Each structure stands twice: as structure tokens, then as C-alpha cells.
Amino acid sequence: MNKNIIKLIRITAVIAFLILITFTVSFLLPGREADTNTIDNEGQQIGGIFVRYQDHVYAAVPSNGNYMIKEADAKSFRLVDNSYQNRQFGIDKNNAYCGNLVVKDFNPATAKAIGNSYFTDGKQTCYCSSMSVENEDLSIFSWLSQQSLYGLGIGDKPQTYIYPLAKLEAGPVPYRVILKAEAVTNGTLCYYQGKILPLAHGASLRQISELYNDGDIRESQNYLADGQSVYYKNALLPLQDHPNLQAIVIDGQNQENYLLDPKQGMVYVNDLPFDKQYSPYNILSLNGAHVYHALFLSKHGIFYFDKKKRKVLRFKDNPFDGGNFREIAPLIFSDGHQILYTEASQIWGGNKNPGLKSESTHIYRLDEPTTGNWQKIGMVGGSYGSVWKNGNAYYYFDELGDSQLIPQTIYRITDQHAVAALFAPQIRTDDIRKLVDTGGLLKVKRTELIEVETGFSKGFGEVILIVLAVLTGVLLFLWILRKLGINLKPSIIKD
Known part of the structure; x- marks a missing residue:
């Protein structure tokens, strides 16, 4: 075999081995930032989810601890409103923040809460959820690479959870909150949790009644109707609104939402109809x-x-x-x-x-x-x-x-x-x-x-499988080299 090819294979094998070792070790390191307990215990509470610690502002993002807000000015940082539902929205002299994320082109000087997790600066209106959710835009491969860099102290903490943020279409009439749900309207457009409700009529929009096992009836936070259309959150359902629609809550099974249509004998789980x-x-x-x-x-x-x-x-x-x-x-x-x-x-x-x-x-x-x-x-x-x-x-x-x-x-x-x-x-x-x-x-x-x-399956099962696959690939590569008679002894790479 050509000596240059053998040399190239040796270099590749060494690099692959070093990458594997670095990748594995990085997951065992804590990252360069202080841990959540230290920040919470030693930091100064600003209010809501925000803490001031060592001249930086941190935002608590359940379920992955605190995130440093690099852009935040620690001295001028404050909540835009002190109510519990608005605890995730902060401002300083330069920006507005939804959790640890900057709300771009939003004027902090005129920012105010209008209710139902919506905020305005007089020109723009945005939705910033009061609850964090899993970041669906972060793929497993992105998480692996970001977590590795974070462990080595050369990258930011992966944004595994996030406070959903969305901007609403501007119009001549200001948005106002409606219902006891995360909904707003400007008379023309209706939004639920920051997403457009297609074809919705804000004047007639209602929350469908929701039945509990103890006989209690409340207003659903997920199923809406306007006399014509029916929605699960912002998804339009394939049925006509009528007074007998009934959302139900199965005690202890609150991960999913159910809607009964007795007129058709149909059931919807979230926005999915039964057959x-x-x-x-x-x-x-x-x-x-x-x-x-x-x-x-x-x-x-x-x-x-x-x-x-x-x-x-x-x-x-x-x-x-x-x-x-x-x-x-x-x-x-x-x-x-x-x-x-x-x-x-x-x-x-x-x-x-x-x-x-x-x-x-x-x-x-x-x-x-x-x-x-x-x-x-x-x-x-x-x-x-x-x-x-x-x-x-x-x-x-x-x-x-x-x-x-x-x-x-x-x-x-x-x-x-x-x-x-x-x-x-x-x-x-x-x-x-x-x-x-x-x-x-x-x-x-x-x-x-x-x-x-x-x-x-286990939550980190995919991560373990990927690590094992990389390790197996390296070992297989080394086994093939031995079969080819190539001896990877330590050597000095001159070039």
C-alpha cells in the first residue's frame, strides 16, 4: 500500500480517536457558567424568572435551569409587569426579553402588558408564553454538538427548553385580550397563543365548556368556537360549531385534551379526529x-x-x-x-x-x-x-x-x-x-x-446509541487497519 495513503489513514484514525475522547469528556464537564443552585442562592432576585448574578442577568427556563442573557444590561433590567402571568417578560434600557431571548425591534421604553401573555410597545404586539416548552427546533445532532462545545467551555448552553415567542401582524387598531384564554383580537384578526386563528370572528369567539369527573363545568383553555368554526388551540377542526359540543377532562390524564361531538357521535383528541x-x-x-x-x-x-x-x-x-x-x-x-x-x-x-x-x-x-x-x-x-x-x-x-x-x-x-x-x-x-x-x-x-x-424508550436513548455507534465505528475502523497489516504506532507528524 502507498506510504502516503498509510500516513493519511493513520492521521485520520488519530483524529477520529481524539474527537471521540473529546466528545465523551465534554459531556462530563459542567460548562463554564455557574450552576443553577449557586445563581438562585447567591444572586439577587429581580422578579419573576430573572436573577442578577455577578453583573449578569439570568433567566430560569424550566426544565433546564438558568440561561445567561448576554445582551441584558444588569443595572437597568426589570419586569415589564409584576403579575405572575407576565413574570417571563423583562426589559432594560436597550431591549425587551421573552425569557432569555431578545424580542427584536421592540421598544422597551413603551413596552406594556395587555394580558393573556401578550405585550405591546404601541406599534408592535408579541406573544410570550408564561410556560416553557421543549424546543422542537433543536435537533438531536444540534444538541449533541452544542452540549459538547458547552462542556468544553467554548459554546453556549443548548436551548433545550424555550418560552414560545411570536409577533402578531400589525394593524391600525390595537389588539385587546378576549376570553379567559391566551387569545387577542384587533377586530379583524384573532390569535391564540401567538398563532393566527383562521377565519375566526373575535366578537363571537367563545371557550367551549369543559366537564370534569366531579361534575364541575369550566371553560376550556384549548377548545374555542365562534358559532361557525371550532378550534383546538389555533388548529381549525373539521366540524361545525353547535351548543352541545363538550370538552372533557379525564382525571389525572391531563397530557391530552378531548372534545366530544354528541351530534355526530365523534371524539377528537387534541386536533386529531377518531375514525x-x-x-x-x-x-x-x-x-x-x-x-x-x-x-x-x-x-x-x-x-x-x-x-x-x-x-x-x-x-x-x-x-x-x-x-x-x-x-x-x-x-x-x-x-x-x-x-x-x-x-x-x-x-x-x-x-x-x-x-x-x-x-x-x-x-x-x-x-x-x-x-x-x-x-x-x-x-x-x-x-x-x-x-x-x-x-x-x-x-x-x-x-x-x-x-x-x-x-x-x-x-x-x-x-x-x-x-x-x-x-x-x-x-x-x-x-x-x-x-x-x-x-x-x-x-x-x-x-x-x-x-x-x-x-x-429512554429520554437519552438516542444519545447513547449515537455515542455507541461512533465508538463502534472507530473500533471497526481500527480492526480493518489491523487486517490490512497497518500498524498504528505512535509517530511524529512532520507536516
């Missing part, structure tokens, strides 16, 4: 203590939204179909003959592969030797659960759920001492867990009918 060919749909329950999925019933099966796949999926089997089931207690259903109920479970990885692997919602049939008649004896701790009697046996129907370390929905109560303990005036959740641990509450006999499962 119309399987309608009409009915919600199984608004209670969420023992589920990880909101379940909807149809004569064609059971439907649910998989938050990992971002799709509505279907189970063809529907054990509730054909039966006259009613919810006698949260997530426990009876048709007078049998009991069906839901239960939630999680699978976590071990030490070598940690993290949440999957979440499941199960539908079980109770197989205890019961009669058809169930008698409610009373509530436990006000809202922890309830005690029921069937024949001579007593059962505890739980409403706390897996998040409170009560994994089973139904327990059989062993004796009257356990019944009395459940009805103790000052009973705590720890007391219920103790009854489970000591055998006062026993697992019931049951048969699993359906398991709805959503699988997850």
Missing part, C-alpha cells in the same frame, strides 16, 4: 386513578390514544358490548351480574437499563364468589375509596390509584377489624397501604380481558 366509520363513541369514564389511557367504547371495539405513537388505536373486543353496565364506583362497572373494572400498571427497567418501559391499562372481570347485589357501606377518608358488601363479604373499592402506591382497584377485606380501620376518622393513605402490606386488604380473584399498552 368516523366506527362512530358513535362513548367515554368509558372520566375517572383516572386506575388508568393510563382514556378509553372510548363503540360497537366496533375499544379505542384509545397512544401518546407515544400519536395515533388512535383499536381493540376489536369490547367486553362492555351487549351488557347494561353502569359505573357503580369510579372505574368499577356492574350489569347486575358481573363486575368489570380497570387497573393500571407500569414496567420499569433495572440498573443496567433504567427508566419507564411501558404503561398499561387493564380491564378485568371480578371472579369472586359474589351475588348480583352490591351494597355500598360508606366512603373511606372522604374520597380515598369506598367499602362495599356483597353477601357476607366486604370489599374496598380504591380511588387513590397507582400514583399513591395503591396498585389494585378492588381489594377483599379480611375481617371486621379491617373494616373498622378503613372507617377510622383520621385514616391516612399510609394506613391503607399498611392494610395492604399486613393482609387486611387482599388481592381479589380476577381474569384479565384486555391490556392496553404504551411502550416508551
